[in-house]
Amino acid sequence: MRVLINQIPHELPEGSTLADAVQALPAGAPQGPYAAAVNLRFVPKPQYGATALAEGDQIEIIAPVTGG
Numbered sequence: 001m002r003v004l005i006n007q008i009p010h011e012l013p014e015g016s017t018l019a020d021a022v023q024a025l026p027a028g029a030p031q032g033p034y035a036a037a038v039n040l041r042f043v044p045k046p047q048y049g050a051t052a053l054a055e056g057d058q059i060e061i062i063a064p065v066t067g068g
Contacts, residue, residue, distance in 0.1 A: 001055040018043055018051040021059050034063045 001014055003021065010024055018036055022029050036043050037060045043051050053059070 001053070003053055003056065004058045006061055012053065016053050017049050018053065018059065019048040021053060022048065022061060025061065030061060030063055032063065034061055036061050
């Protein structure tokens, strides 16, 4: 199935979860803290493996930004 991860198209197997999408990033799971959203809805990290994805879902992986 085709999904967007950070606005970049990715092909994932049917039945993939948010945890699978995070691992599909070119560098794997981000180092340090990050958050994820599916179709603009925040998903708590403990639910990544239980969050099923569907064709056309938009996933955003967001790292915190610090500064002043």
